[in-house]
Amino acid sequence: MNEQSVEKKVIRSMIHESEKQAYTGHQTVARKHDLGHRAQVEMALNFEKPYRTPVQNFSNITAVHSGGYQFKDARTNATLSAKLALRFAKLTHSDFVKPALDTNGQLIDIGLNIKQPDDNYGRAVSSLINEPEDVDRLELYDPFNPKECPYFTKGFVENIRMVSDTMDEDFHVLGMSWGPFTTAAYIRGAENIMMDINLDPDLIKKLVAKTAEFCERIQMRCIDAGATALWMSDPTASEDMISTDMYREFALKGTKRVCTNVKKETKVPIFVHMCGESSETMQLLPDAGVECFSCDSKVNLAIARKNIGKKMAIMGNIDPVRVLWQGTPQTIRDTAFKCIDDAGQEGGFILAPGCESPRDCSDENMIAMGMAGIDYWMR
Template identity: 25%
Template sequence: MIAKEILIKTLKHEATEQVAWVPFAGVHSGKLVGYNATEVLQNGDKLFEALMEVNKLYKPAGQPVIFDLQVEAECLGCDLTWADDGPPSVASHPLEDAEELEVPCMCTIPTKESGRIPMILDVMKRMKEAVGETTALYGLICGPFTLATHLRGNNIFMDMYDDEEALEKFLAYCNAVAMKMADYYIEAGMDVIAVVDPLISQISSDHFEQFMHEPFANLFAHIREKGAFSSFFVCGDATRNIEVMCKTAPDSISIDENVDLLAAKEITDKYNVVIGGNIPLTTVMLHGTQQDNMKFVIDLLDKMENKKNFILAPGCDMPFAVPVENTIGVVQAVYETDSVREMVKNYVAEDETIEVELPDYANLQKPLVEVFTLDSATCAACTYMMGAANEAKETFGDTIDMVEYKFTEKENIARCKKMGVPNLPSMYINGELKFRSLVPAKEELEAAIRAVL
């Protein structure tokens, strides 16, 4: 059975002898052929060359063509900050300064000629012709809530309380953008439309049901009617929202390492939804060894009593600098499971002890806000939690201290362990966890800071 058939059978809820493997090698694809992140996200020929190298080295059952949640935002007027080792981040929010939430005219929906969309569609068609028979291709679109946040900024979290009716209309607009992007990508030959909405992990299940159930249910029904499969891709600790996500009827859900996959699978199995994930991006893929990656995959598969409705994948977009041999180790564990199990049965990961010194929280001269992120430059949920912290810093100025600890750095991994940080992103004030995988509204964060001033 060719790899694509394994994935298609999995998405059809059929049993397979082998697990489907989907490497989310977005900007990392450029590293394989010597291009930086900006080059592969802006140049179609370089992107195609990089994707073909991913296909050759990593033998995927499915692979994304581009992993960039800012494509739609860029088309709609957001300025981007570009990086060599990660996707761009949104630097401006066109609707941020409006006192009341404005719903854009429906004629502002991106067309096939907007921004980088022509380049992306061309690469999709080239990939379909080159590997479409052996590999299922993923078209990744920005989910409606994350797109709404790109356009509105952190004010979106206050809109949930202050202007519910306008927010519902605004999200309907963002969902119309998502549907149109899905249409473009399906026409270009994409087998799976992944609706990537990392900020869903930053809202409550009540807010999800109030604002997001209808848009997502309509979006997944639309994708199904167009003849493609769907994936609901969320980052961060989405544990509280797994069940309400399932109720929108996607074909699959993708989660990262913040979520207990085995516990989540019990929920998704109840709704007959495929679940994908969740090889840790930094501790295993980026900073681990090849044996660490093999061991993680074998252990995960062995813990899973029912492998039906499961896709093995990284927790999110792979970091640019992931060593190639680490992903090759995952490939070996997928396709040579029995021999790799024997190979790593006595393997114990090396404990690399890094000493970190925590602040003396009991004797701080002024309040200290600490934001623990995967990386605010590349993780949307982290971007907006960090944005909330930066806004608070502007308000309080020198009366508070504020720092970000990025989980991509080994020292900060050790710091997270010593602090007992449960999930990313999280925000601490004076050493106490205040906001766990939940972006605070402006007034809420300011009140928490004033309480310790």
């Protein structure tokens, strides 16, 4: 038996032991007609009337903390990352699993200075584009060449592959890239790119064209490693930062390029998330190829459903801080039921937090959200 096979056997044993711990005192309601995680998500994307609402626990660091570790322990430890992510997906009745991905880690290999605290996500403390000529000189790595991107390979590719190779349920496996506009904002600096909208719009368009190609390759590498869904977060493109007209001019083309080109090569479903208000901007996304939009808690789901109709599924949008972290299982259940009332009566809806679940959310609260997707339909 080769070394890789031994490692996979070891982690499967670790996950089995973690499942026993995770389910102590909490048994899943029997769902004899459940077709599996991916089939349930597909039903939602196809607007088939559900017998349960699929759930995305929107977890990353939360799973690491729940398992008793700091984030530094799992960033580049594929075995531990897979163990913790799969344990938490099962514990919280999620239909999706995401390994421990330090979201800004994908930017380290392009030369950005990313500070990585022991127990939180990394943050960019520098920019790379100071003048227009820097865009032409900017070299973004090839995600398929490990020599060009050792951190991305270790912290993303290997973590995704281990989850995919060792899971024993058909979870949707999430990789991740920032959206092209948000990637451009990291490289240029968020404040600078906001000024460029008025002072140098051509620079933004040129840079976003470059980052769109980069994000497309990041997504394809994640899918090649085992991700089964395209997950793209674009917080800098929300209406809290730029108007819908600005999004149409500066960001939409890049998003559409990523979605269109990935779909040419794969059949993965496409999910896009924006923080903050996005009720108007999200209406542009079905034509860009987005199949499901993940809404922040600031979005009114009833209005969003009315505006979008059946053009695109919606995901969301429990307040991650006020409700999911600081609330009780009962307030979470009530809020989740309201979300389903507003947007999920006829399918086309995935229950989730409005943004990533906070690091210190209790298992009890996360389980309550997962169970709400089942319990709503059993009343």
